Amino acid sequence: MVKLAVDDLIKRKTARPRTLKTLRSTIHSHCGKATPAADIDAVYEALLELGYVKLDGAKVTYTLPAAD
Numbered sequence: 001m002v003k004l005a006v007d008d009l010i011k012r013k014t015a016r017p018r019t020l021k022t023l024r025s026t027i028h029s030h031c032g033k034a035t036p037a038a039d040i041d042a043v044y045e046a047l048l049e050l051g052y053v054k055l056d057g058a059k060v061t062y063t064l065p066a067a068d
Contacts, residue, residue, distance in 0.1 A: 001031050001039065002046045009052070010067045016060075023053070023060050 008030045009016055017023040028040050047053040054061045 001035075001043050002050075004030060005043050005047065006052060006064060009062060010064050016062055018060055019058055020055060020060060 005027050008026070017026045024040055024044060027043050028035060028037075031040065031043065044053070048055075052062060052064050054063070
């Protein structure tokens with residue numbers, strides 16, 4: 001699921017979610033509405049650990065890998 005989320009964020013370019021709430025909502029909708037909230041939290045935490053997403057106050061910034 002992490003790869004799906006990263007690929008989706010790369011494709012969005014400048015239309016990436018700017019807040020934590022919209023990022024979680026985006027991950028949830030992309031992974032499927034039936035996905036449990038715990039799985040969405042795990043994907044978000046993985047994005048943080050990998051350094052792809054950083055939280056600066058209420059604002060989200062991205063350092064994503066280059067598109068394949």
